[in-house]
Each structure stands twice: as C-alpha cells, then as structure tokens.
Amino acid sequence: MSRTATLSVDARRALGPLLQLLDQPEVRDIMVHVSGGVGRLFIDIDGRTREVRDWQADPSAVKRLAVTLIAAGGRHIDELHPYANVHLGDGIRVHAMLPPLSTQGAAVSIRVPRGEPLSFAELCEGGLCDDRVADTLTGAVESKRNLLITGGTGTGKPTVLAALMSLAPPGDRIITIEDVAELRLTHPHWIALESRGANSEGHGEVPLERLLRESLRMRPDRVVLGECRGAEVLTLLAALNTGHDGGAGTLHASSLADVPARLEALGALGGLGPAALARQAVSALHLIVHLERDPSGVHRVSSLGTLALEGDHLAIVEQA
Numbered sequence: 468m469s470r471t472a473t474l475s476v477d478a479r480r481a482l483g484p485l486l487q488l489l490d491q492p493e494v495r496d497i498m499v500h501v502s503g504g505v506g507r508l509f510i511d512i513d514g515r516t517r518e519v520r521d522w523q524a525d526p527s528a529v530k531r532l533a534v535t536l537i538a539a540g541g542r543h544i545d546e547l548h549p550y551a552n553v554h555l556g557d558g559i560r561v562h563a564m565l566p567p568l569s570t571q572g573a574a575v576s577i578r579v580p581r582g583e584p585l586s587f588a589e590l591c592e593g594g595l596c597d598d599r600v601a602d603t604l605t606g607a608v609e610s611k612r613n614l615l616i617t618g619g620t621g622t623g624k625p626t627v628l629a630a631l632m633s634l635a636p637p638g639d640r641i642i643t644i645e646d647v648a649e650l651r652l653t654h655p656h657w658i659a660l661e662s663r664g665a666n667s668e669g670h671g672e673v674p675l676e677r678l679l680r681e682s683l684r685m686r687p688d689r690v691v692l693g694e695c696r697g698a699e700v701l702t703l704l705a706a707l708n709t710g711h712d713g714g715a716g717t718l719h720a721s722s723l724a725d726v727p728a729r730l731e732a733l734g735a736l737g738g739l740g741p742a743a744l745a746r747q748a749v750s751a752l753h754l755i756v757h758l759e760r761d762p763s764g765v766h767r768v769s770s771l772g773t774l775a776l777e778g779d780h781l782a783i784v785e786q787a
Contacts, residue, residue: 470579473556481535485577489559494579501526501572514621514764530573533563542664551664552647560647584651587630595627596768603771603786607754608634611689611713617720617729618758623766624717625649625693627758632657632691632715639713642682644675645693658685675699679706692716698737700730701744707751723757723770727781742779749774755783 470489471479479486488497488510496511506524509516524532537544540553540561549565558580565573585593591601607614608631616624616631632641633653641657643650648661660682665672675692679702682690692703694717707714720729727745734744752774759769771786 470556470559474559475539475555478536478539478555481532481539483532485532489577489579492581496579497577498575499524499529499532500569500574501529503571506572511621514760526572529575530565533565533573533575536561536575536577537563554647554649554661558649558651560649562647578649580649580651581626584629584633584653585626586653587634590627590630590766594765594767600768600771603754604631604756604768605634608632608713612753613707613712613751614715614754614756615726615752616715616717616756616758617723617726618717619719619721619760622758622760624758627756627766627768628691628693628715628717632689635689635713639688640686641689641691642685642687643691643693644678644682646675646696648693650691650693676702679703682706683711687711689713689715694719695730695733697733700733701737701739701747704744704747704751708747720757723755723772723783723785726755726757726772726783727774731781741781745774745776745779745781748781749776 471486485497488494493512494510495513498509499506504526506526506529508519508522510519534544537551537553540555542551542553544551544563544565546565549568550563552562554560560578562576616628618624629650629652635641635654637655639656641652641654642660644660646662648659660678662675662678663671663673676699679699683706690706690711691714692699695703703716718726718729720726730748731741731744755772756768757770758766760766772783775782775784
C-alpha cells in the first residue's frame, strides 16, 4: 500500500503538488520554509538533504500549507498558537511553525515513514550492528531488561526502538506513548497512545505524563515512551521501577557520555535533584543503546552502556 493511500481528502488537498513526493520510497523528510522572501523545498533521501531548485512558492502559500496540513490532522495553528504537531495517514508526521516564532515565514517539516517497518533482522543486515551486539539486544528484550535508545537527530531512534519492541513475545501487552504517533510496531498486542494539545480555548490538553499514568491502569506488560523530552521522564522511571520491566524510551543525546547530564536536566524540570534522579535511573534503566548515522546515511549502534552511581551523581559505563 502506498503512503498516500490512507490520507484524508483534506490532507491530499493541503499537500497539493507535494503529494507525489510521499510515494517515493527513498524520501524520508520533506521540508518547506521561507527564506529570502521565497518558499523553498528540501527533501531528505536516505539521510542526505538536497534542495529542489526548480520549486518555489509565495510565502503566503507556505503559510497556507502549514495551516491546512495541521487542520487536516485535527489541530489548529495561528499567530496566537504558532506551532503544532500532527500525524496524517499511516505514520506521516507533520510539524509546522508560523511567524513571529519563525522569523522569515512559515516552516513545515514532514517526516515520512518507510513503506513497511523494518524488522530488527533487516536493520542488522543493513549495517545496524554486528552479531555480538545483535545478540545482546535481542537477549535484553527476551529477558525484559529496560532499554534507553539514545542518539542525535536523524539517527533512527524510533525505527530501532520499534524493531526491538516487535521482538517481544506475542502475548506481551505493549503500550506506546508519544507526542505524535511515530512508532510502528509489528506486534499483535500493541496499543498506541498519542498526547493531545489544548484547543483554541485552552482546554482539552492531555500531556504525556497523563497518558503514562493512564497506561499503567491498562495492564501493560511493557510501557514504551517514544521520546523523553521533559518531566515525563520521572513518570517513566517510576513505572519501570514498579514492576513494569521490558519497557523502553528514547532520549536525544549527542554521545553516550552525554546521557547522564541529559537525564539530570530532564529530572530537574520535574523538580528531582541529581542524587534522587541518579538512584531512580540506575534502578530503572538496564541498558543504554547509543545510535549514530555515518556519512553514508547508515544508522548504526555506536556503543552500549549501563548507568552507575558516582557519588551522588549519575555516570555511564561503556560496555566493551
């Protein structure tokens, strides 16, 4: 099935001439923004970004694209609420931002999923890791160790997380929680939850922390947080420390050594000091899997590590 087959009529109309790009299997991202008073188009093909030089648009057309795409996803964007995330169809993720936050004009970023989610075996064949690391990761899933997948932007964190969680036994009930639903598991007992922003009147917001708490009432075997970006990391650590082993999450970090500081910073957002955060994290997270993308665009596991206490602070121990 093509990526565009599940799009609504409104989404198709909003995309207009960009619609044809969505069904090109090698395209990963479509980016439109205003620069120098002109709307420009960039596409990411397997990790390499290039400008489509014969494409230009009026700034008002880029703003209209932003507004109509977000509306097609059931949310609202305007000068008072100048940014939003939505998902369209089967896993297409859209982020839009308007002036005054985007100073030159509107900016639209469209993340395009693969046609079919890659299995862990396929990722390994594509260069993700060697057999030794693959055995470590599959063993961690089988033994219900809690995983934290880390890496920079574009390193494939959601892809690897989904592939690993899809290895869980079919009887395990997996609940994934995300700001915008992006994880695509191939598992028979998987429930996907997505947060919701407030409406134009400021009502109806359902944040990640609320979804995490609700998920614990749904008898999960494994709880997965798509990305730890704020204080919700404390709820995830609490869940993993209360018998919900086999869970996972992702964290933006430039290197394995940066992981402790990133976790401490997120803990501080929730009012938890470094010492308390360190004790919870060491108990809750059993294996850190750090990803990188090499110059050719291949995602790979660059290092594995475990968390440890160093006095009252969190430290990382890289596995040989």
